[in-house]
Amino acid sequence: xxxxxxxxxxxxxxxxxxxxxxxxxxxxxxxxxxxxxxxxxxxxxxxxxxxxxxxxxxxxxxxxxxxxxxxxxxxxxxxxxxxxxxxxxxxxxxxxxxxxxxxxxxxxxxxxxxxxxxxxxxxxxxxxxxxxxxxxxxxxxxxxxxxxxxxxxxxxxxxxxxxxxxxxxxxxxxxxxxxxxxxxxxxxxxxxxxxxxxxxxxxxxxxxxxxxxxxxxxxxxxxxxxxxxxxxxxxxxxxxxxxxxxxxxxxxxxxxxxxxxxxxxxxxxxxxxxxxxxxxxxxxxxxxxxxxxxxxxxxxxxxxxxxxxxxxxxxxxxxxxxxxxxxxxxxxxxxxxxxxxxxxxxxxxxxxxxxxxxxxxxxxxxxxxxxxxxxxxxxxxxxxxxxxxxxxxxxxxxxxxxxxxxxxxxxxxxxxxxxxxxxxxxxxxxxxxxxxxxxxxxxxxxxxxxxxxxxxxxxxxxxxxxxxxxxxxxxxxxxxxxxxxxxxxxxxxxxx
Amino acid sequence: xxxxxxxxxxxxxxxxxxxxxxxxxxxxxxxxxxxxxxxxxxxxxxxxxxxxxxxxxxxxxxxxxxxxxxxxxxxxxxxxxxxxxxxxxxxxxxxxxxxxxxxxxxxxxxxxxxxxxxxxxxxxxxxxxxxxxxxxxxxxxxxxxxxxxxxxx
Numbered sequence: 005x006x007x008x009x010x011x012x013x014x015x016x017x018x019x020x021x022x023x024x025x026x027x028x029x030x031x032x033x034x035x036x037x038x039x040x041x042x043x044x045x046x047x048x049x050x051x052x053x054x055x056x057x058x059x060x061x062x063x064x065x066x067x068x069x070x071x072x073x074x075x076x077x078x079x080x081x082x083x084x085x086x087x088x089x090x091x092x093x094x095x096x097x098x099x100x101x102x103x104x105x106x107x108x109x110x111x112x113x114x115x116x117x118x119x120x121x122x123x124x125x126x127x128x129x130x131x132x133x134x135x136x137x138x139x140x141x142x143x144x145x146x147x148x149x150x151x152x153x154x155x156x157x158x159x160x161x162x163x164x165x166x167x168x169x170x171x172x173x174x175x176x177x178x179x180x181x182x183x184x185x186x187x188x189x190x191x192x193x194x195x196x197x198x199x200x201x202x203x204x205x206x207x208x209x210x211x212x213x214x215x216x217x218x219x220x221x222x223x224x225x226x227x228x229x230x231x232x233x234x235x236x237x238x239x240x241x242x243x244x245x246x247x248x249x250x251x252x253x254x255x256x257x258x259x260x261x262x263x264x265x266x267x268x269x270x271x272x273x274x275x276x277x278x279x280x281x282x283x284x285x286x287x288x289x290x291x292x293x294x295x296x297x298x299x300x301x302x303x304x305x306x307x308x309x310x311x312x313x314x315x316x317x318x319x320x321x322x323x324x325x326x327x328x329x330x331x332x333x334x335x336x337x338x339x340x341x342x343x344x345x346x347x348x349x350x351x352x353x354x355x356x357x358x359x360x361x362x363x364x365x366x367x368x369x370x371x372x373x374x375x376x377x378x379x380x381x382x383x384x385x386x387x388x389x390x391x392x393x394x395x396x397x398x399x400x401x402x403x404x405x406x407x408x409x410x411x412x413x414x415x416x417x418x419x420x421x422x423x424x425x426x427x428x429x430x431x432x433x434x435x436x437x438x439x440x441x442x443x444x445x446x447x448x449x450x451x452x453x454x455x456x457x458x459x460x461x462x463x464x465x466x467x468x469x470x471x472x473x474x475x476x477x478x479x480x481x482x483x484x485x486x487x488x489x490x491x492x493x494x495x496x497x498x499x500x
Numbered sequence: 501x502x503x504x505x506x507x508x509x510x511x512x513x514x515x516x517x518x519x520x521x522x523x524x525x526x527x528x529x530x531x532x533x534x535x536x537x538x539x540x541x542x543x544x545x546x547x548x549x550x551x552x553x554x555x556x557x558x559x560x561x562x563x564x565x566x567x568x569x570x571x572x573x574x575x576x577x578x579x580x581x582x583x584x585x586x587x588x589x590x591x592x593x594x595x596x597x598x599x600x601x602x603x604x605x606x607x608x609x610x611x612x613x614x615x616x617x618x619x620x621x622x623x624x625x626x627x628x629x630x631x632x633x634x635x636x637x638x639x640x641x642x643x644x645x646x647x648x649x650x651x652x653x
Contacts (some may be wrong), residue, residue: 041582053585057649059577059642066634091614098610102603107535109594195578198638202570205635209628210559216624217553237618239611279596287606288637291630294613298627301617332550 010306010313010328013165013336020166021176023337027203027344028180034199035184035192042191046380047493049189049359051119056190056494059282060198061273066289067197068265068353069101070204072157072346073151078293079322082300083308086229086236087245090297092249094290100256101286105279107261107426108270112278115487121267121422127487128425129433137424138440140365142414143264147354147361149411150265150395151178154354159398160348161323165340171399177347178395185352185359186384186488189273193349193356200345206337208295214335215302215325225298228305236304251456254464258415262422264357265350296342299325336473355387362386363493379493409448416460417443420468429481435471443467559628566635573642580649587652 043049056064074097075391081089090201109123118124123144126136158177159170185193218224229236260266266282273281303321306329313328314320326339363383374382421436443466451459551557613630616623 038529038578042585055575055581055585057581057645059573059638059643059645062641063638087617090617091611094614095607095611099603099607102606103583105596105599105603109596112594198574201638202567202635205631206563206566209631210563212631213559213625214552214556217555222621222624226624234618239615239618244543276594279594279599283599283606284629284637284641286603287609288634290606290610290613291627294610295627295631297614298617298624301624331552334550335552363598423621437503480639491605 010308011330012323012455013327013331013333015166015327015333015336016211017166017168019337020162020173020340023340024162024176024344025174026068027341027348028176028184030197031199031348031428032180032184032187034121034195035188037467038191038195041187043188045493046363046376046383048191048494049380049383050356050363051268052190052194054272055274056194056269056272056277057274060194061269061277062284062288063198063201064194064353065101065266065269065281065285066292067201067204067346067349068193068269069097069260069285069289069350070201070292070346072154072161072321072343074293075204075208075296075346076157076161076319076322077300078297079303079325080318080320081244081248083296083321084300084318085241085247086233086238086301086304088235088239088241088244089248089298090293090300091239092252093243094293094297095403096249096253096256097293098286098290100253100260101266101289102283104260104266104270105282107423108278108282110426111487112270112273112275115485115490116275117490117492118271119268119360119364120261120264120487121499122264122361123490124487125422125425125436126365126369127490128431128482129178132433132437134437135433136365136369137275138414138437139262140361141363142262142411142418143365145407145411146259146263146415147265147357148390148394149407150354150429151351151390152397152407152498154347154350155394155398157319158343160317160320161340161343162321164323165327165336177344177351178391181348181351182355182387182391185355186387189359189383190268190356194269194272194351196352201344204292204342204349207342208292210334211326211339211342212295212298214331215299215329218329218331219302219306225302225305229301236301238394246457251460254416254460255412258419261404262363262415262418265353266321268360292445296322355390358363358389358390359383366407376493391474409451412450413444413451413463414440416463417441417447417467420464421471424468424471424475428475429484430475430478431471431482432474432478432480435474435478438474439467439470442470449455555625559632562632566632566639569639570635570642573639573646576646577642577649580646584649584652 047053076092078093081093089125106305111118115124122136122140125139126132129135155174155177159173162168162173163170184196219225235241244331270278299322302325308314308321308324310318313324327336363379367379367382421439424431425436442462446466447459447463450462553559613626616626
């Protein structure tokens with residue numbers, strides 16, 4: 005077949021910066037409105053006064069879950085494995101959001117005035133400090149990692165499409181998101197995330213349609229892919245499952261079930277909305293990767309080369325296809341808007357999560373009687389610190405594999421002990437802590453030596469066996485009614 | 501005096517939000533001054549217009565309608581949330597049922613849609629179509645929220 009001649013769209017760096025700023029101004033306007041009208045104290049800031057409704061809950065969760073990297077990874081996995089790649093990327097992704105429901109429902113009922121799962125762990129195990137520290141560390145690293153990965157992914161895309169220096173993109177993005185999130189906390193985060201869900205879904209639909217038309221239609225794409233091998237349109241290729249699918253599925257579950265950015269939404273939602281919000285968020289999330297994955301098929305059809313065109317990074321196939329096939333500029337901007345929307349919403353969700361962790365799991369335990377205005381100050385400060393650390397990691401070019409591995413280790417090891425602690429009365433603090441520590445100590449060397457899948461299995465098995473054994477050996481049975489005694493922050497005084 | 505201050509305050513808030521939106525509009529217009537210099541040199545395509553194809557136009561038109569109702573829904577939810585800020589929200593039970601069945605349906609549906617891409621070319625349009633259904637669903641949910649707010653007043 006005649007090789008395709010790609011021509012890069014001639015877009016200027018200043019246009020990339022303007023795009024970053026335009027989206028930021030729109031979200032800032034919304035955050036300012038929300039701040040003035042709905043955020044009157046720390047309780048509103050951290051947990052939106054527990055007044056989030058169904059619509060905003062669903063849209064907010066979708067947007068928080070749609071990472072910038074996920075937008076590109078759906079295309080990337082399709083490009084590498086065909087529809088099997090898309091299948092293994094997409095199906096566990098939506099399920100991971102829905103899977104939180106039984107735990108969310110349980111904790112919302114038994115601990116209606118909660119803020120973080122670090123707080124739950126502390127209350128569940130009668131103030132056990134080590135258990136809380138382990139959980140808080142996992143939550144913090146998870147949120148920080150989300151910020152770093154989204155900053156990195158966005159910097160990559162904007163620099164590829166517009167030629168802007170990656171560091172400049174990272175700084176502008178971090179400042180913009182920090183500004184509007186620090187203004188309004190969870191209310192601002194969910195409101196802006198609701199808007200960005202619109203900015204992700206609608207443009208994705210017409211951009212992908214335009215791409216199909218531009219390259220010769222769906223028939224051309226489909227037939228070209230079939231000509232390269234019918235297995236590319238099969239969902240049963242085992243190499244997709246083994247190559248990334250199974251470990252990704254597990255990683256996704258830890259990201260939601262042990263992710264404070266989701267738990268803050270659980271406790272921020274009105275009581276009756278929790279289950280159905282998470283169900284519909286998972287269900288309505290699915291179309292996003294299903295639609296954007298088509299760009300991966302287009303990449304296959306056009307013979308996009310991994311080395312020559314994508315610098316060895318399959319995640320670049322979506323941005324490459326959109327910016328190199330002669331689409332009108334406004335459509336390229338629309339695609340970039342999709343990625344930026346995904347980036348901003350995930351970062352603001354993570355910053356809000358860090359704010360709640362700081363307030364509830366760090367400051368309050370150290371200074372229980374801290375005045376409201378000082379608590380509010382430290383809450384906002386934590387966002388600034390987290391955004392600064394993430395930006396510095398991205399700017400330095402440091403390989404953040406260590407952060408990735410640390411987060412992965414803690415969250416995978418904590419997953420089953422946490423699940424047990426939610427439902428099983430006999431889970432003890434010792435079981436929780438030693439199950440987690442032993443799982444990391446034994447499982448991580450296996451991970452490093454034998455690979456992700458054996459390592460993950462080892463961590464899960466050890467973190468399950470130890471709490472179960474210690475629980476059965478112990479005589480304690482926790483009374484979950486104790487959790488109802490946890491109270492809200494004092495919402496009487498205003499801080500703004 | 502109090503009334504005057506609150507009036508000024510509301511105007512200040514509106515002014516600030518409008519100022520940010522105005523800046524966003526101006527910068528968008530500036531960004532679109534530059535045109536793409538890329539010409540479609542793909543051997544299998546014809547010269548395309550600004551909207552590329554009739555199919556794209558259809559999706560854009562539907563998208564515009566969705567956009568309008570979505571923003572309207574958001575405005576309704578936020579304004580009612582403000583109006584009911586001081587209302588005591590009673591904790592009500594999470595009544596969502598059929599969790600396992602619905603979960604299986606959603607997961608299987610997504611798996612089937614991806615599988616359908618292998619059936620034929622036109623199934624590829626299912627992705628963009630479903631992507632427009634997501635915000636439509638959210639518009640409906642926001643409508644339910646507004647209804648619930650009004651009932652509580």
